[in-house]
Amino acid sequence: MVAKILCVAEKPSIAKAVANHLAGSTVPASNVSGIRWLKNYEFDFSFGQPWGHCSVTMTSVAGHLDRLEFDERYRKWNSCDPGSLFDAPVSNIIDKDKQPIARNIKQQARYAKALFIWTDCDREGEHIGSEIRKLAQEANPRIEVKRARFSNIEKAHVLNAARQPIDLDELQANAVAARIELDLRIGASFTRLQTLSLQPLGEELQGLTISYGSCQFPTLGFVVDRYFRVKSFKPEKHWRIEMIHQREGKKVNFRWDRVHLFDRMAATILFERCLAARTAKVVKVQTKPTNKWRPLPLTTVELQKMGSRFLGMDSQRVMKIAEDLYTKGFISYPRTETDQFDRAIDLKKLCEKQKNDPSWGQYASGLCEGGFRTPRAGKNNDRAHPPIHPVIHVTRDKLSPEERKVYEFVVRRFLACCSEDAKGNITTVEVEYGSEIFSSSGLVVLERNYLDVYPYDKWESSSQLPQYSAGEKFVPNEANLVQGKTTPPGYLTEPELIALMDANGIGTDATMAEHIAKIKERQYVMVQARSGGPILPDDDAEEDRGATQRRSRGASSRRGRGASQNGGGSSRTQRSGLQEFIPSTLGVALIQGYDDVGFEVSLSKPFLRKEVSWVK
CATH class of the missing domain: 2.70.20.10 (Topoisomerase I, domain 3)
Structure with a gap:
């Protein structure tokens, strides 16, 4: 009897690509009741020892399956003292919109001999893998669990990952679980304490949620620290x-x-x-x-910094557009810490796809005809995703003006990486x-x-x-x-703030833009354009979106995302609209308040969060 193997990817696009590589051809998909984008792919594949030739069902999730929440009696803001939330019981809950995904995994796991997890090979991926494993084992306690280690979806790489599976990294998964619980308890307790204590102090605070987040507050702290450096500056x-x-x-x-x-x-x-x-x-x-x-190959942090500086958009808007381009299959996954290309990726072939573009096609042709150079290798490799790069060539009529800006930057950055100094x-x-x-x-x-x-x-x-x-x-x-x-330093710009967050371990490449958006949404900071920005080089006069938005589940991102602010314009002579952050009176008061408490390490500084980010 042929054994059945259940494979589960973190995103629908990964499930589709892996299924086609393993099957050796395009695999027809069957829809799963309840979610229009959720599909199952069925085919045969020879895994080698010990499974041999197997019948495979490939499906996916969309980021985290469950979320951590307090028991019902602790969820109302006035139900308990905020300090009691540090000890209150918590449980994992699968939201209604995720329940069809959970049912599909249980149903497919019931008769499977083994579960192969195809989540990203980073901490968050390990934890998502543990959530998938839990559901599968509830339906089939005897199911064997393995994970595929892969960092790109080149066919040879995928086949090798399928035939050399490894075990889930329990330490990494547990580290994420610990961070999620800490963020929930700290964020909820401090947010309730701040809001309930400060709202009665003035009409301006009525109706405001005065939130605290272990990443949100150090982000605000950077802005306030620079503000005081500017204000206290005395020229010499x-x-x-x-x-x-x-x-x-x-x-x-x-x-x-x-x-x-x-x-x-x-x-x-x-x-x-x-x-x-x-x-x-x-x-x-x-x-x-x-x-x-x-330049080095493009990472998420670098995309956000360069986008803020040159594309006339804030970091959250840049990431939203990059995610849309990824969902449409135009660029690679835009959330990566890796700045070195795997040797298995055929970079010359990617250059060839750009040969017919009217703006950079001639340059791409030159690379293909002898000008190609192996890209420089940076020092970072998360072994989960390759650097951001174009997957196919896209004509201008298929992109919105903002999409063209981001896509053009990604292409030009990639071609520059493959060029001579x-x-x-x-x-x-x-x-x-x-x-x-x-x-x-x-x-x-x-x-x-x-x-x-x-x-x-x-x-x-x-x-x-x-x-x-x-x-x-x-x-x-x-x-x-x-x-x-001497002249004072300028107020913090978004690229500078992102660089500080990255250097101090505040947030991840997937959440930095959200933390910045959150302190704007909470009215802790105001944004103004810095005059004299650089000139824009500009030629202009849904499936995976849920996965990219749900990979991080810290307290500061649980309660929704802040409104983005669009840059605009298409003139070649337009300024970039480089933004700088000015803290509001509320933002300054919160940071000074925590500094004046007199803790050995202030809660507004990055040191505590940086230590948590290294927990294993």
Whole structure:
């Protein structure tokens, strides 16, 4: 008798792709009652020892199946003291919209010999896998459970994963379960405490949910910390020596090696020495090749930062559009920490798919005809998903204006990764003037290479320096002692905030945009456009959506998502709309309040959450 194997993927698109690879052809799907996108694929496959030739049913979930909730008597806000929620009983609940998925798994597992889990190979995937296992074992306690380890859906990689399954990582799954329970208890108790205590203090607070989240508050803390750095900044006067020399009709500005001094008397003495010397001596002339490195493969964090900086959208909007492009099959899964491509992926074939595009097709053709270079490898590999890249070529008429922006960025980034570094020569002239060292540099870009397809990086030739020779002397045309003053830092922009969150382990690539949206929704911060943003390089005058939204279940994301704010415009000369965050009075008061409590580690700082994120 042929054994039956049940395979369950984390997302419908993965289930479809894996089924087609294992079957060797397109597998017809049967619909599952209750959810229009839920499908079962049935085919035969030889797994090798110990299962051999098997009958396979492939299906999927859409992220987490259940959620953690307090028992009924603790759910009303006034039902208990907020502190009692730390000990209140909790249980896992499968929502009504997920129950058809659970029934399908139980029904298919009842007569299966083994369960193969095809969730993402990261912590969240391990926990989702444990939820699938629990349902399957409720229907069939004797079912054997394995998981496939895979990081992309190339056919050879999928076949290898199917024939070399491993066990679920219980430590990873338990770590996620612990984080979910901590987020629920801490978030619910502190949110109730804050809201019930602060609402009576003023009309402005009436009706507001004053929420607390273990990721939400450190995110707010970064904004408030920068705000106070700006407000408390006191400019200091400094002095610098400027030296200018004109030769061959060109004005050369030499930069003082000390940059500037805060002691006026010391700067004046050094300046007088320069004037007394009268002549400057060229001590070094050096011309050497230099490169501007092509970018690393694209990660989620980098997509959010670059999108906020160049595409005129906030990070949540960028991710929403990227998820839509993924759902339509246009780009790879947009939530990944990996910045290195697996050798099994045929990158040249992906370049070939872009050859007919009117904007970058000629460049892609050049890569295919000998210009292709293996992308640089970063230091991160979550072994769950490859870097974000285009899957197929999409014509402009199939995309909305915002989709075109994001898709174009993903394509151009991918082509740039597969290109040669930009190359140039840099000439540096170093001179001694009254015992002080001054220098000037000139860059000549010889080969633009990846810059031709990636306008988001700038590297331009400067005015070429006139000819200087080591040992020669000249009289400067101008020498001045110039007074200046230090300037305050700017308020936090979204790319800066995302970088701080990433460096401090606040949120994941899947949730950072949601935490930022949440502090805006709660009116803890206000957003304003920073003037003078970079110029946009712009040519313009549903199945998996649930999975991408449900992978994280911290307290700050349980209660819904904040409203996104769209950037806009299509003019080539439009500014990017780079946003900066200003904390509201409420946001400042909350952070100062927690800082003034006097805990050894403030709840508004990232340190506690960072420690939790490393729990195993």
